[in-house]
Amino acid sequence: MAEEKNDFKKKLKVFTFKALKATIKGILVYAVYFVLWMVLAPISTYVPSLQQIVETFFIVYITLMIIGELTSGTIFQHFFNAAKALFVVGYLILSLKGGVFGIMFQNIYVTIDLRLFLATVMLLSLLGLAKSVLQAVNYMSEKTEIQRI
Amino acid sequence: MQIPIRMIGLATTFFWIFLIAFFVTAVYSVKDLHFDFGEPQGNITPENQATISIPISIQNNGLCKISAFKIITEISDNEGHLITHGLTYIPVINKDEIVDTAHTMSIDINEFLEKNRNFLFNDAELRIYETVGMRIADFIPVQASANLSMPWGAPLYNFALGTVEYTMFNSTHIKALIPISFENHAFFDLVGNIQVQMYNSANISVAEGQTSLEAYRNSPYQGYIELYILTTEMPESGRFEVYLSTPFFNYGPLVMPYG
Numbered sequence: 592m593a594e595e596k597n598d599f600k601k602k603l604k605v606f607t608f609k610a611l612k613a614t615i616k617g618i619l620v621y622a623v624y625f626v627l628w629m630v631l632a633p634i635s636t637y638v639p640s641l642q643q644i645v646e647t648f649f650i651v652y653i654t655l656m657i658i659g660e661l662t663s664g665t666i667f668q669h670f671f672n673a674a675k676a677l678f679v680v681g682y683l684i685l686s687l688k689g690g691v692f693g694i695m696f697q698n699i700y701v702t703i704d705l706r707l708f709l710a711t712v713m714l715l716s717l718l719g720l721a722k723s724v725l726q727a728v729n730y731m732s733e734k735t736e737i738q739r740i
Numbered sequence: 741m742q743i744p745i746r747m748i749g750l751a752t753t754f755f756w757i758f759l760i761a762f763f764v765t766a767v768y769s770v771k772d773l774h775f776d777f778g779e780p781q782g783n784i785t786p787e788n789q790a791t792i793s794i795p796i797s798i799q800n801n802g803l804c805k806i807s808a809f810k811i812i813t814e815i816s817d818n819e820g821h822l823i824t825h826g827l828t829y830i831p832v833i834n835k836d837e838i839v840d841t842a843h844t845m846s847i848d849i850n851e852f853l854e855k856n857r858n859f860l861f862n863d864a865e866l867r868i869y870e871t872v873g874m875r876i877a878d879f880i881p882v883q884a885s886a887n888l889s890m891p892w893g894a895p896l897y898n899f900a901l902g903t904v905e906y907t908m909f910n911s912t913h914i915k916a917l918i919p920i921s922f923e924n925h926a927f928f929d930l931v932g933n934i935q936v937q938m939y940n941s942a943n944i945s946v947a948e949g950q951t952s953l954e955a956y957r958n959s960p961y962q963g964y965i966e967l968y969i970l971t972t973e974m975p976e977s978g979r980f981e982v983y984l985s986t987p988f989f990n991y992g993p994l995v996m997p998y999g
Binding site: 623627630631633634698699700701702703704705707708711712715718719721722725726728729732 | 741742744745748749751752755756759760763764767768771879880881882883884885886887888
């Protein structure tokens with residue numbers, strides 16, 4: 592009975608630590624969003640959908656990050672990390688319309704070519720995906736080793 | 741395997757921070773980029789080339805340099821035929837640098853009016869396609885384009901020969917006084933000669949006369965041209981052929997029937 596109580600306490604402690612870590616990480620990413628938005632705010636007057644695009648991105652990213660943190664120590668953490676990397680690639684491709692997008696401002700049509708930026712983001716996200724796959728492989732191999740011992 | 745994973749993680753984080761900082765800096769730099777377009781200045785060279793020059797001042801107070809800065813202007817008629825184009829290219833504008841330049845276009849008025857005679861007599865709208873492009877920090881190409889229109893004023897708007905007045909000049913000749921009227925809507929003064937040839941119905945020239953022309957921009961012109969016709973050859977009907985000769989263009993014949 593006492594052992595079960597101790598086990599529950601231990602699990603609660605671990606979960607609280609994970610939740611705390613996830614909260615701190617979430618706050619940090621939100622702070623990044625806050626600073627980034629202060630810089631991008633003047634542009635949002637010309638691109639009305641920019642705020643929604645950025646907000647949606649950060650909401651999904653922070654959610655995946657928190658779930659990933661809460662499931663740390665399990666294989667699901669690596670799934671969520673991989674999902675996070677894939678989400679960044681997919682969302683940026685969709686929201687940036689393949690890297691070249693245009694804005695009509697009064698009589699002026701402005702075209703911004705972000706293909707080079709998008710390519711760099713994709714490479715970095717693929718690196719993140721590779722890291723998640725390696726972590727998953729490492730997690731499984733470590734688990735198998737422990738089971739054998 | 742832990743060390744390579746950590747290394748990948750560290751490298752990814754470092755590059756993410758670098759990329760976001762770089763991108764934000766580049767975007768933020770646009771805010772401190774100032775363009776100042778001056779009043780367009782028109783000029784006509786001795787070779788009858790009309791030159792339109794727009795002074796431009798570019799002030800780069802941003803954090804990144806601007807490269808491949810270009811301004812392209814294409815002027816075409818209503819049907820989309822290109823009349824003239826201009827290109828201004830600045831390879832690099834470094835940060836905290838002010839570049840003063842001029843965007844220049846030239847039109848050979850003589851050639852233009854020879855090819856597009858409609859522009860001599862009718863006002864029109866010219867289409868202007870303007871493009872401004874640049875690369876921010878050598879990384880983000882940005883381009884802005886606009887379609888504009890510019891009114892074209894015809895130099896011989898409403899050109900007409902009035903009712904001819906015939907009077908006896910002497911026993912052998914009749915004096916014909918032909919009123920000429922038009923409005924010069926063009927941006928230039930029209931100075932030159934106008935020549936009228938009178939033909940009878942059998943296509944034989946019976947008289948010829950010329951006068952000097954001085955029509956100032958945006959003002960109407962009214963003048964007369966005198967012709968002396970042999971009384972024996974006085975036609976009842978036929979045609980006038982009008983020829984215009986100015987420093988900008990030569991035009992003719994403009995056929996106008998009479999009688």
